[in-house]
Amino acid sequence: xxxxxxxxxxxxxxxxxxxxxxxxxxxxxxxxxxxxxxxxxxxxxxxxxxxxxxxxxxxxxxxxxxxxxxxxxxxxxxxxxxxxxxxxxxxxxxxxxxxxxxxxxxxxxxxxxxxxxxxxxxxxxxxxxxxxxxxxxxxxxxxxxxxxxxxxxxxxxxxxxxxxxxxxxxxxxxxxxxxxxxxxxxxxxxxxxxxxxxxxxxxxxxxxxxxxxxxxxxxxxxxxxxxxxxxxxxxxxxxxxxxxxxxxxxxxxxxxxxxxxxxxxxxxxxxxxxxxxxxxxxxxxxxxxxxxxxxxxxxxxxxxxxxxxxxxxxxxxxxxxxxxxxxxxxxxxxxxxxxxxxxxxxxxxxxxxxxxxxxxxxxxxxxxxxxxxxxxxxxxxxxxxxxxxxxxx
Amino acid sequence: xxxxxxxxxxxxxxxxxxxxxxxxxxxxxxxxxxxxxxxxxxxxxxxxxxxxxxxxxxxxxxxxxxxxxxxxxxxxxxxxxxxxxxxxxxxxxxxxxxxxxxxxxxxxxxxxxxxxxxxxxxxxxxxxxxxxxxxxxxxxxxxxxxxxxxxxxxxxxxxxxxxxxxxxxxxxxxxxxxxxxxxxxxxxxxxxxxxxxxxxxxxxxxxxxxxxxxxxxxxxxxxxxxxxxxxxxxxxxxxxxxxxxxxxxxxxxxxxxxxxxxxxxxxxxxxxxxxxxxxxxxxxxxxxxxxxxxxxxxxxxx
Numbered sequence: 152x153x154x155x156x157x158x159x160x161x162x163x164x165x166x167x168x169x170x171x172x173x174x175x176x177x178x179x180x181x182x183x184x185x186x187x188x189x190x191x192x193x194x195x196x197x198x199x200x201x202x203x204x205x206x207x208x209x210x211x212x213x214x215x216x217x218x219x220x221x222x223x224x225x226x227x228x229x230x231x232x233x234x235x236x237x238x239x240x241x242x243x244x245x246x247x248x249x250x251x252x253x254x255x256x257x258x259x260x261x262x263x264x265x266x267x268x269x270x271x272x273x274x275x276x277x278x279x280x281x282x283x284x285x286x287x288x289x290x291x292x293x294x295x296x297x298x299x300x301x302x303x304x305x306x307x308x309x310x311x312x313x314x315x316x317x318x319x320x321x322x323x324x325x326x327x328x329x330x331x332x333x334x335x336x337x338x339x340x341x342x343x344x345x346x347x348x349x350x351x352x353x354x355x356x357x358x359x360x361x362x363x364x365x366x367x368x369x370x371x372x373x374x375x376x377x378x379x380x381x382x383x384x385x386x387x388x389x390x391x392x393x394x395x396x397x398x399x400x401x402x403x404x405x406x407x408x409x410x411x412x413x414x415x416x417x418x419x420x421x422x423x424x425x426x427x428x429x430x431x432x433x434x435x436x437x438x439x440x441x442x443x444x445x446x447x448x449x450x451x452x453x454x455x456x457x458x459x460x461x462x463x464x465x466x467x468x469x470x471x472x473x474x475x476x477x478x479x480x481x482x483x484x485x486x487x488x489x490x491x492x493x494x495x496x497x498x499x500x501x502x503x504x505x506x507x508x509x510x511x512x513x514x515x516x517x518x519x520x521x522x523x524x525x526x527x528x529x530x531x532x533x534x535x536x537x538x539x540x541x542x543x544x
Numbered sequence: 545x546x547x548x549x550x551x552x553x554x555x556x557x558x559x560x561x562x563x564x565x566x567x568x569x570x571x572x573x574x575x576x577x578x579x580x581x582x583x584x585x586x587x588x589x590x591x592x593x594x595x596x597x598x599x600x601x602x603x604x605x606x607x608x609x610x611x612x613x614x615x616x617x618x619x620x621x622x623x624x625x626x627x628x629x630x631x632x633x634x635x636x637x638x639x640x641x642x643x644x645x646x647x648x649x650x651x652x653x654x655x656x657x658x659x660x661x662x663x664x665x666x667x668x669x670x671x672x673x674x675x676x677x678x679x680x681x682x683x684x685x686x687x688x689x690x691x692x693x694x695x696x697x698x699x700x701x702x703x704x705x706x707x708x709x710x711x712x713x714x715x716x717x718x719x720x721x722x723x724x725x726x727x728x729x730x731x732x733x734x735x736x737x738x739x740x741x742x743x744x745x746x747x748x749x750x751x752x753x754x755x756x757x758x759x760x761x762x763x764x765x766x767x768x769x770x771x772x773x774x775x776x777x778x779x780x781x782x783x784x785x786x787x788x789x790x791x792x793x794x795x796x797x798x799x800x801x802x803x804x805x806x807x808x809x810x811x812x813x814x815x816x817x818x819x820x821x822x823x824x825x826x827x828x829x830x831x832x833x834x835x836x837x838x839x840x841x842x843x844x845x846x
Binding site: 180203205209213218221226227229243244247354358359361362365369 | 592594596603604606607608609612614615616617618619620621622624625627628629630631632633634635636637639640644661662664665669
C-alpha cells in the first residue's frame with residue numbers, strides 16, 4: 152500500500168501491524184507515554200483497534216517499558232516508542248528488558264537530551280543506551296523506518312537472539328516530514344512475522360524467578376551469553392532480509408551499505424538521514440571524477456566491526472560524520488570505527504562532529520568536511536564544526 | 545458505626561495451604577514478611593498466582609540463581625516498577641483468559657516512596673492486580689534507613705535522633721483513587737487477614753492490601769515478639785484495621801482498647817526512652833481514630 156505519510160505515521164502503522172500479526176498467539180501489549188517528537192506514534196497506536204492487544208497510556212516512560220516487560224514475560228509481542236529525556240527516564244527498565252532477554256521493539260525518534268531544552272535531532276539519546284543489550288538500528292528514510300521495524304521484530308524474537316531492539320530515526324527530519332512509503336499489507340506482515348514465542352515466559356506449572364540474585368560467576372556467564380547472542384545477529388539479520396524480499400518484493404539495507412565504494416579512496420561514514428545528504432555529495436564529486444564513496448552504518452549494536460573493516464579495505468581516507476558526542480572522548484560512531492580499524496597505520500581516519508542538537512547538515516557542510524578530509528596528511532583529534540562557538544568569542 | 549471484634553474461628557484458614565515461600569529462604573527470624581507470605585498461601589491455596597517483587601528483602605529471600613524459595617512464578621522487577629510490570633502481565637493473561645491472580649509484593653520503600661507514582665497510576669487505571677505492601681516502616685534490605693512509612697520518633701540509621709515527621713498515610717492516598725478494595729491487615733489477626741485476602745481475590749480491578757509487618761532486625765525487637773507487637777500495634781490504635789470499598793464505603797474491623805502506646809514503644813529498641821513520646825503518640829492516635837470513626841459512621845460499608 153503506497154501512502155504519503157510522516158515517519159511517525161509509518162512507524163506507528165508498522166508497530167501496530169506487527170502487534171496485530173500476533174493475534175493468534177498471545178496478542179500484544181504496549182505501554183506508552185508521549186514526548187516530542189515521538190508522540191504521534193503513541194497516538195497512532197492508541198487509536199488502532201487490535202483483535203487481541205492493548206496499548207496502555209501510562210504515567211511515565213519508566214512504566215511504559217515496565218509494562219512491555221510484564222507483557223513480554225507473559226508471552227505477548229511488545230513495543231513502545233520514545234525520545235530523548237524519555238529514553239533516559241526509561242533507562243533502568245531498558246536494561247532490564249535487555250538483561251532478561253525480552254524481545255521488545257522500541258521506535259526511538261532521536262532528539263537532543265536536555266537541559267538546555269532542545270527538541271531537534273541528535274543521536275546522543277539512543278547512543279547513551281548502547282550498553283543495554285539491545286540491538287540498535289539507525290534508519291535513513293521513511294521507507295527504511297517501516298521496513299526496519301519489521302526486520303527488528305523478526306531478529307529480536309528469533310530464538311537464536313531473543314534481545315530487544317531499538318529502531319532509531321531523526322526527529323522532525325524524518326518523524327514530521329512526509330514522503331511516499333510502501334506500507335506493508337497486514338496479510339504480508341502476518342506471513343513475515345511468526346507467532347512471538349518467549350521461551351522463558353511465566354509458567355505456573357514450573358515456577359521460576361526471573362531476575363533473581365546471581366553470583367559474580369553467573370553474572371559473567373550471563374553477560375557472555377548476551378554477547379554471544381549479539382554476535383549471531385548479522386547472520387540472522389541477513390536471513391531476515393532475504394525472507395523480507397520473498398514476502399515484500401524488496402530488500403531493505405543490511406548492517407552496513409556502501410555507496411560507490413568500489414574504487415573509492417575517500418570515504419565518508421554516515422548514519423540516519425545524513426546518509427541521504429552524503430549520497431548527493433558523492434554523486435556530485437564523482438561527476439567531477441573524484442574517487443569518493445560513502446559507508447552507511449545502520450546496525451550499531453552489535454557493531455559490525457568485521458564488515459566495516461572489509462568495506463573500508465581500499466580506502467585511504469575515512470571521515471566519520473557524528474551527530475552525537477561522548478564528551479571527553481569524541482563522536483561515538485568514530486570511536487567504534489577506531490576499534491574496527493585498529494592496526495591500519497596508513498589510513499587517515501578523521502571524526503567530524505556536526506549537526507549536534509539538530510543543526511542542519513547541508514550538502515555544503517558535507518562538502519566542507521570532504522575538503523578538510525582531502526587536505527589532511529594524517530589523522531587528528533575529533534574536529535568540531537560549530538559556528539556558534541566562533542561567534543561567542 | 546459498625547465495628548467487628550475478632551470472633552470468627554480461623555480453622556478455615558488453617559486448612560493446608562500452598563507454600564508461597566518455601567524452606568531455604570533467607571529471611572531473618574521473626575520476619576513479618578515471612579508470615580505474610582505464609583498466610584497468603586493459606587488464604588489462596590489453589591489459584592495460580594504470580595508475584596511481582598520490586599527490590600527489597602522479598603527479592604533477596606528467594607536466594608541465588610538457579611534456586612528460588614518461591615513456590616509460585618515470581619519476577620524481580622526494578623524498584624519503582626512492580627505495579628506496571630504486574631499490569632502488563634495481567635493485561636496479557638486477561639487477553640488470553642488465563643485464570644489466576646497477579647500480585648505485587650513490595651515493601652514500604654517501594655510502596656510509600658520510590659514506586660508511588662507507578663502505583664498511583666495503576667490504581668487510577670484500575671489495573672486488575674492485587675498490590676500487597678508488607679510495611680515494616682523501614683528500608684530493611686539496605687540495613688535500616690528511614691522511609692516515609694517510618695513512624696515519628698523512630699530511630700533509624702538516617703534518623704539517628706528519631707524521625708521528626710509522622711508516618712505517611714498510604715491508605716488515604718490509595719483510597720483517593722476510588723479503587724474497588726483497600727484494606728489494612730495485621731499478622732496478629734489472621735482470620736481477618738485471610739478474609740481480606742479472599743475478599744481482594746473475589747473482586748476485579750486494583751486492590752490494595754497494607755500489612756503491618758514487624759522487622760526485628762530494624763526495630764531492634766525480640767524475634768519471638770513479632771506477632772505480639774502486631775497485636776499491640778492494633779490494640780493501641782496505632783495501626784487501625786479497616787477496609788474501604790470503592791474508596792467511599794468504610795468498615796472498621798477491630799475496635800482497639802487503646803492500650804497506652806508506651807507499651808508498644810518500650811518493647812522496641814528503635815524507640816529509645818529519651819526520644820519516644822507516648823503522650824504525643826496518644827494525641828495522634830485519638831485524632832486519627834476520630835477521623836476514621838467519623839468516616840465509617842458517615843459512609844458505612846453496610
